[in-house]
Amino acid sequence: MLVIDRIKEMSASGEWPPGTRLPSEFELAKMFGVSRATLREALRVLEEEGAVVRRHGIGTFIAERSLVQAGIEQLFSVTEWIERAGRRPGTIGFSIGEEEACKEDQEQFGLNGPESLYLIHRIRTADDDPVVYCEDRVPKSVLPEGLDGFDGSIFNHLEAAGHAIAYARTVIKPIAEHPEVFPALDVKEGQALLLLEQMHFDASDIPVLLSANYFRTDTFHFHVLRRRPKE
Structure with missing residues (x-):
């Protein structure tokens, strides 16, 4: 045209x-x-x-940045979404810590009492642009060998540990402000982020990963295919 x-x-x-x-x-x-x-x-x-x-x-x-178009009904890792858009994924601001699972975490993971979680913070980049702020929680019992050799893709690491992700339960929220995430992603005033809170399950229906991913809306556009129910 x-x-x-x-x-x-x-x-x-x-x-x-x-x-x-x-x-x-x-x-x-x-x-x-x-x-x-x-x-x-x-x-x-x-x-x-x-x-x-x-x-x-x-x-x-x-557009100031090439967009990542993604179907929300398909479960891809952030790395896969960026690669499918033809951009180069990367990671900055990477940190790993441990914390005791709170009562809410214990309920969501189905833990039988106190247990430590791995807490992973990362800023994911696309062609060196910061585009997603990731917070991941994984029970230590899910990764008994720890996070040695972790290459930035939590999906790959879980699969190597025998817990390949099969599906996720997702809650989507618009975020108008966040004192840590907005500066980290260089979000300008008047813009917003899209938060995907997801509990991921393996093929045995075991909850193995709780993630909070904050996506730049000027880079990620999510869509979903909706159908009329059959009568």
Whole structure:
């Protein structure tokens, strides 16, 4: 489509660099000699591709970061999501600690009394951009050999320990502020994060990983396929 190609060319050439607010739909339609309907369809395609970001009531902008489009119904690790978007995953701000499981943790993991948990904090990057803040909790009994050799992907480490992730129970929350996470991800004022709180289970239905992942909404766009129930 001519409009799509022209907008991509103007972005690539530097005429419209990342972050540029595009002219109004009326001005763009006139500029490219197309109808408003044709222009809107082009912008919709560009948004799906992650080339532009549309902010309701503000306008349409050339995307500052390539987007990671992900189906929320599919369970991928953060590493896999980033790789599937054609970007290079990485990890910074990595730390591992231990803490006693609180009563809520004991209930969620089904622990029979006090037990220590591994507490893992990481900032996941895509092409060196900080895009996800991860907090993971794993009972020490799930990883009796510890976290030696941990390469940044908790899914891979659990699989190597005989606890390959099979499914997860997920709660999704919008986050407007967080004193630690927002600065860590370089989130600008007025932006928000999307928090996915997930309890992961292995093939034996054992809860093995409790995670809280904070996603940058200007980088990750989640979608879900919904169907009408059969009568």
